[in-house]
Amino acid sequence: MIYRAINxxxxxxxxxxxWAPKVIAEMNDYQFKVVxxxxxxxxxxxxDTDETFIVIEGDLRIDFRDGAVNIAAGEMFVVPxxxxxxxxxxxxxxxxxxxxxxxxxxxxxxxxxxAENDAWI
Amino acid sequence: MIYRAINxxxxxxxxxxxWAPKVIAEMNDYQFKVVxxxxxxxxxxxxDTDETFIVIEGDLRIDFRDGAVNIAAGEMFVVPxxxxxxxxxxxxxxxxxxxxxxxxxxxxxxxxxxAENDAWI
Numbered sequence: 001m002i003y004r005a006i007n008x009x010x011x012x013x014x015x016x017x018x019w020a021p022k023v024i025a026e027m028n029d030y031q032f033k034v035v036x037x038x039x040x041x042x043x044x045x046x047x048d049t050d051e052t053f054i055v056i057e058g059d060l061r062i063d064f065r066d067g068a069v070n071i072a073a074g075e076m077f078v079v080p081x082x083x084x085x086x087x088x089x090x091x092x093x094x095x096x097x098x099x100x101x102x103x104x105x106x107x108x109x110x111x112x113x114x115a116e117n118d119a120w121i
Numbered sequence: 122m123i124y125r126a127i128n129x130x131x132x133x134x135x136x137x138x139x140w141a142p143k144v145i146a147e148m149n150d151y152q153f154k155v156v157x158x159x160x161x162x163x164x165x166x167x168x169d170t171d172e173t174f175i176v177i178e179g180d181l182r183i184d185f186r187d188g189a190v191n192i193a194a195g196e197m198f199v200v201p202x203x204x205x206x207x208x209x210x211x212x213x214x215x216x217x218x219x220x221x222x223x224x225x226x227x228x229x230x231x232x233x234x235x236a237e238n239d240a241w242i
Contacts, residue, residue, distance in 0.1 A: 001185075001187050001188030002188055002189070002190070003185070003188055003189065003190035003198070004190065005176075005190055005191065005192040005193065005196040005197065005198045006196060006197050006198065007193075007195060007196045008195050008196070008197070009195060024197075025173075025197060025199050026171075026199065027171040027172075027173045027199045027219065027220075028170055028171050028202075028221075030151070032173075032197065049149055050147075050148040050149050051148075052146075052148045052153075055126075056195070064122075064124070066122050067122030067123055067124055068123070068124065069123070069124035069125065069126055070126065071126040072126065072128075074128060074129050074130060074177070075126040075127060075128045075129070076126065076127050076129070076145075076146060076153065077124070077126045077127065078146050078147065078148045081149075098148065098219070099148075100149075
């Protein structure tokens, strides 16, 4: 039997929508999601879990209340649980997110920036 | 405060040893490990957990008892828990592994291919 690997760029080519994470794989109770971001997001945190950002293409900045981190393609950063953060991208950035199943993109903030959860592609 | 992202190639440049995973980050009780592989490994499985392979550079093949998967740079594959597998790389391949803290590279097989666990770089 031939098993197929999951190609990040192929998955990212299937949609244009920004700020809408798409699940591409699961490991135990964690999900891998690709997402396209441009511009500013809202301040939020995730009370119960760390959240991993891996940049596939472009440049991401994540602002914290006490600073910021710049993440380029081929780099990763883990935002610790409970730490308020706000992603920002001047130009569109393509990311891989890793976090437990059920985590909302806006944490517990809600509002119109909250994306559909568990949307597979 | 300026936080620093983790650069995969920078971390991979810090060691030459093959088949020796190095931890570069943690998310909750999961670890991210970079590793260089070339040649054949042993058959093994992980009874309690899935294991994620993301190829950073090169080509990896993972053999299963009933087939195989080829994983190129920019691709990922999740080996389900309990599934016997054997990584193989004709030329050196550079990987990111994601799995729970405490998982040994040889599963429960032991032997001289078992690498030091929880080795940070």
